[in-house]
Structures are given as structure tokens and as C-alpha cells.
Amino acid sequence: MRLLLTLGLVFALAAPASAAPPRELMDEAIDRGLIHLRNQQGTDGSWPGGGFGMMGFGGAGDPAISSLAVMAFLSAGHVPGEGKHGAAVEKGIKYVMGQQQRDGLFAAGGGGNAEMYCHGICTLMLAEAAGMTDGKLADELRKRLEAAVTCVLAGQRNVNSPDNGGWRYHLKGFDADLSVTGWQLMALRGARNLGCDVPADRIKRAVDYIKRCQDPFSGGFRYTVSAPVTIPCTGTAILGMELCGKEYHRAPELLRAGKLILSSNLNPAQQHFFYGIYYTSQGMFQLGGNEWKAYRPKLHDLLLRQNGPRADGSWQSGGGHDDRQQGSSYCTAMAILALTVEYRYLPIYQRFEEPIEKDAIDP
Incomplete structure (x- = not known):
């Protein structure tokens, strides 16, 4: 079941030097990127990766990167079993x-x-796919999603320390970080959209953990409660809180974090570039208002000009070791997911649309 949404998107006005590329250029780049992903898919349906799923380096199938690739197709409106990419998605x-x-x-x-x-x-992908299909496949996705959500909730830290409410690398443990926490919150939000039971107190504890990661001086967010501020984690925090309820929409601490992102200089040579562009695009889109209008041309400049797709349609690392390690399927999927946030096909890409009385930055 496609989510047929009215796009009605208005391009932000900016100076010619920073103007967003034409919509046709973005659409073409996304289409070419999806063709590249389809060509990289293995016979078993997987995509190669280098570590998220720990199935090895050098081309072995990776469940997490395969999930990102599937969501890239879904984010452009391609659903399982339909159209030119339907078989690959399914x-x-x-x-x-x-x-x-x-x-x-x-x-x-x-x-x-x-x-x-x-x-x-993977849990997030199950939720997004279940929300965009029906029939037997949707039933199986929902069944598996319920079991996956149980694991997410089991992994949330319940400790008498600043890490309470967060998640970390392993299901069992006592510490937490904002990066892993962001994925679990997106998974829980996606599951809740489908009616899965996600207790409100679990969300409140996660939000409290995110707040403890904010740096009071810069307004940015740290990887852990005692680590330095990073732009990817600042995007993660904005997105995580925005997804947790209307009461957090455009909260003062998030508007302050948005200003930091707008003043930062993400570039393709940085570590975690594609990770950062994935989270900052979603976070700023959820903030909406003039924050998104100001961020959107920067996003397009980074992904369509500075580090645009290669001749084969792929996006590649501009220097960050982690991006090179994960490979072109990862980089391409993350770039597409960042660009397609405004298409709003993925359920997780929906956002609040209440009137905004006051923007945090000048128009």
C-alpha cells in the first residue's frame, strides 16, 4: 500500500551561490543511485557492507546495510512487488x-x-516496510517487528547513573551512547506508528538521557554524557526528541542545536560524513520552519555538487575512514535517505505541521 502523499514542495530562496539545484537534478541523482543499489544487490537479496551486521568485510551480506538500502528504495516511493524496483525491494x-x-x-x-x-x-526497516505494504508480507513483517521491539525495550539501560534510559552497543550492559540510542528511538517510533506497545515511560527515560547529553555552552549534543560535541550526534538528538512527541517539537534546546548545525561546516572529507548527513537532514526537516529552509540548500550542495554521485550512480566516501569501510552501498543509501526526506514517503519522515509563531532564525 503506497503512501500517496502530496509533495507540494517549495524551494527555499537563497543567494545564487548557495541556491539549491533544480528539482530535476535531485530526482535524477536519486534514480541513478537506486539503479546502482539494485546492481549491487546479491543473489540472496542482501547488500554488501563492512561492519554494522558484523558479517565480515570485503563484500559479505550485511543485514543493517541491506536494511538501509531497502529503506532508500521505500523513501523514493518504491514498494515491494510493484514497479521497476519492486522485486529488489521484496x-x-x-x-x-x-x-x-x-x-x-x-x-x-x-x-x-x-x-x-x-x-x-533492521527493526526500523521492518516498521517502515510494514507501513508501506499489505497482505501476507505485511503480516509477517508485523510479527517479526513485535519480537524485535521486545529486544529494543530489553536493551534500554535501567541503571542508577547518567546512562539511564539510553542504549549502547550490546543488548546487555550498563553504559549508553547517543548514536545507538538514536536508532532505537527511530525503531520504537516506527513500531508505535503501527500500533506496537511502546510504554510512555520508556520514551520519557530516553528523552531524559538525550537531554543529559547536551552541552550547556554550545547547545550541541555529545556522543556520551561526558564526550565532546559532534554534529552527527546533534542531528541525532534533534531527530530523537522530535520523534518522541509533540511536546518536544521545536523545543528551545532543539532550536539552539539547529543553529549549531547551520553554523557548522560538514564536508565529505570528515569522519562520519554520511552518518552526519543522514541525521542532520532528518533532524532539520523535523524542525521545519526557517531552519529547514536554510539547511536544505546546504544539503543539496554537499550531495549534488561537492560530493555528487559518481558515473555509476553511487556516492562514495570523500575521505572518512568509516564511510570507506562500510562501502558504496552504505554511502549511496545514506545519501538517498538524506535527499528523500522531503518526499515524505517513509512513515518516519512525517512531521508536525502546526503553525509556527516564531522562528529561531531570521527568514
Whole structure:
């Protein structure tokens, strides 16, 4: 079941030097990127990766990166079993479902620091795919989603420390970080959209953890409560809180964080570039208002000009070791997911649309 949404998108006005590229250029880049992803898909329905699912380096199928690839197709309106990409999407979904363990956890291969990254990303994909299809596949997705959500809730930290309410690399433990927490919150929001039971007190504890990660001086957010501020984590925090309820929409601490993102200089040579562009695009889109209008041309400049798709349609790392390690399927999927946020096909890309009385920045 497609979510047929009225796009009605208005381009932000900016000086010629920073004006967003024409819509046709963005659409063409996304289409070419999806063709690249389809060509990279393995015969088992997977996409290669380098670590989120800990299935090895050098081309082995990765459940988490496969989930990101599936969501890239979904985010552009391609649903399983329909249209030119329908077969690839359905095959990818079935591959990921086949990686779920009996206890509901997605963490193929185990070990390392990827367990809950993999699980959160795969759980989010189940929720998004279930919201965009129907029939037997949707029923199976919902069944597996329920089991996956149980694992997410089991992994939330319940400790007498500043890490209470967050998540970390492994299902069991005592510490937490904002990066892993962001994926779990998106997964829970996606599941709640489908009617899964997500207790309100769990969301409140997660929000409190995010707030403890904010730096009082810069307004940015830290990777952990005692780590330095990073722009990717600042985007994660904005998105996480925005998804947790209307009461957090355009909260003062989030508007302040948005100003920091707008004043930052994300560039393709940085570590975690594609991770950062994924989270900052969604966070700023959820903020909306003039924050999104100011951010949108920067996003398009980064992904369509400074580090645009290659001749084969892929996006590649401009220098960050982590992006090179994960490979072109990861980079391409993350770029597409950042660009398609305004298409609003993915259920997680819906946002609040209440009138805004006062913007945090000048028009």
C-alpha cells in the first residue's frame, strides 16, 4: 500500500551561490543511485557492507546495510512487488527477515560493537516496510517487528547513573551512547506508528538521557554524557526528541542545536560524513520552519555538487575512514535517505505541521 502523499514542495530562496539545484537534478541523482543499489544487490537479496551486521568485510551480506538500502528504495516511493524496483525491494526485505534470531534479535555474526546498531536499523526497516505494504508480507513483517521491539525495550539501560534510559552497543550492559540510542528511538517510533506497545515511560527515560547529553555552552549534543560535541550526534538528538512527541517539537534546546548545525561546516572529507548527513537532514526537516529552509540548500550542495554521485550512480566516501569501510552501498543509501526526506514517503519522515509563531532564525 503506497503512501500517496502530496509533495507540494517549495524551494527555499537563497543567494545564487548557495541556491539549491533544480528539482530535476535531485530526482535524477536519486534514480541513478537506486539503479546502482539494485546492481549491487546479491543473489540472496542482501547488500554488501563492512561492519554494522558484523558479517565480515570485503563484500559479505550485511543485514543493517541491506536494511538501509531497502529503506532508500521505500523513501523514493518504491514498494515491494510493484514497479521497476519492486522485486529488489521484496527480496531485500525477505533477506533481512531471514537474519532475525529466535529471540527476535538482529545481530548476525555477533561480536564487536555492532549488535544494537544492527538491531535498531533492521527493526526500523521492518516498521517502515510494514507501513508501506499489505497482505501476507505485511503480516509477517508485523510479527517479526513485535519480537524485535521486545529486544529494543530489553536493551534500554535501567541503571542508577547518567546512562539511564539510553542504549549502547550490546543488548546487555550498563553504559549508553547517543548514536545507538538514536536508532532505537527511530525503531520504537516506527513500531508505535503501527500500533506496537511502546510504554510512555520508556520514551520519557530516553528523552531524559538525550537531554543529559547536551552541552550547556554550545547547545550541541555529545556522543556520551561526558564526550565532546559532534554534529552527527546533534542531528541525532534533534531527530530523537522530535520523534518522541509533540511536546518536544521545536523545543528551545532543539532550536539552539539547529543553529549549531547551520553554523557548522560538514564536508565529505570528515569522519562520519554520511552518518552526519543522514541525521542532520532528518533532524532539520523535523524542525521545519526557517531552519529547514536554510539547511536544505546546504544539503543539496554537499550531495549534488561537492560530493555528487559518481558515473555509476553511487556516492562514495570523500575521505572518512568509516564511510570507506562500510562501502558504496552504505554511502549511496545514506545519501538517498538524506535527499528523500522531503518526499515524505517513509512513515518516519512525517512531521508536525502546526503553525509556527516564531522562528529561531531570521527568514
